Amino acid sequence: MSKYYYLIAGLPNIALDDSKMTYSVSEFRQEIEGQLSKADRKLIDLFFLKYENGNVVSHVKYPDRDSDSRGRITYEEFNDLYKALKDEEKPPKNEHIPPYIEEFFKLYLAEEAKDVKGEKVYISWEDRLAALYYDYAMNCGNKFVADWFELNLNINNMLTAITCRKYGLDKSDYIIGHNEVAESIRTSNARDFGLGDTVDYLPEVQRIAEESDLMVREKKVDLLKWKWLDENTFFKTFDIESVFAYLLKLEMIERWVTLDKTTGEKTFREIVGAMKNGSENALEEFKRNNNK
Known part of the structure; x- marks a missing residue:
């Protein structure tokens, strides 16, 4: 396992309430990728797939929308794969595109081919892709990174389920993923979803x-997640886990520095209003605003 003594020793201290960014996540990627082993670069790339996911959804739903520059897979690469699958041809080999994206395209094309008019579709395409992404990431072979993605999946599902309960919605229609926590949340009517003894x-x-x-x-x-990162890297000071954790913390800071408070509060009021009115899109909006 590679050690990154000089890299980590040279990183500035950061805190969640920092008002300025030390690095953007893109700048940090450029700074470190030449110093990482090939295997460890793949773990960092795994984080950046979240931006590729946004570009994937844009490709199929909003083709005129600009791509997120933090993703590196080009529109042409996505389009070549999508077109081959649509035409039922052999997909081109592309090591940059992970298999779960091909699986997502297949699901989208299969659904598109059906006559689903009038049917209620609760799980958004963004969430379907997120579920595939979480599953892929949780099988990356690095326990810390896998546990991080499972933590995020669990928190998002718990918050969604609590919101469903508050507004009288069927939580099983909105929970994503297939780990033990997700299945317990779907099926349990207990206040703690049957997780009181397993999820601290x-x-x-x-x-x-x-x-x-x-x-x-x-x-x-974010404070909960920051604390989790500190606790789970305490004995991995110079390992890739600490580099990965630093990247995650930078992302939190970047989001808070650039967040428009007025817009955030306005969006939240609109979401709650929609929930109270029984909007079918309420949970989709809620989860997008809580999916970090």
Whole structure:
């Protein structure tokens, strides 16, 4: 396993309440990728697939939308794969595109071919892709990275389920993924979803869910994750896990530095209003705003 003594020793200290960015996530990637082993670069690339995911959805749903520059797979690469699958031809080999994206395209094309007019579709395409991404990431072979993605999946599912309960919606229609926590949330009617003895951060998530101020709630979620990163890298000071954790922390800071508070609060009020009116799109919007 590679050690990154000089790289990590030279990184500036950062905190969640920093008002300025030390690096953007893109700048940090450029700074470190030449110093990492090939295997460790793949772990960092795994993080950046979240931006590729946004570009994938844009490709099939919003083709005129600009791509997120933090992704490196080109529109042409996506389009070559999508077109081959649509024409039922052999997909071109492309080591940059992970297999779950091909699986997503197949699902999308299969659904598109059906006559689904009038049917209720609760799980958005963004969430279907996210579920495939989480599953792919949780099988990356690095326990810390896999656990990080599972933590995010669990928190998002817990917050979604609590919101469903609050507004009388069927949580099983909105939970994504197939790990033990997701299955327990889908099937259990207990207040703790049957997770009280297995998920130690559930009480904190439940307290966070009671927070009505969007900005405060978002910050508490990030604090929970920041604490998890610190605890789980304590004995891995110079390993790739600490490099990965630093990247994740930079992303949190970048988001808070650039977040428009007025817009965030307005969006939250609109989401809650939609939920109270029974909108079918309410949970999709809620989860997009809580999917970090």
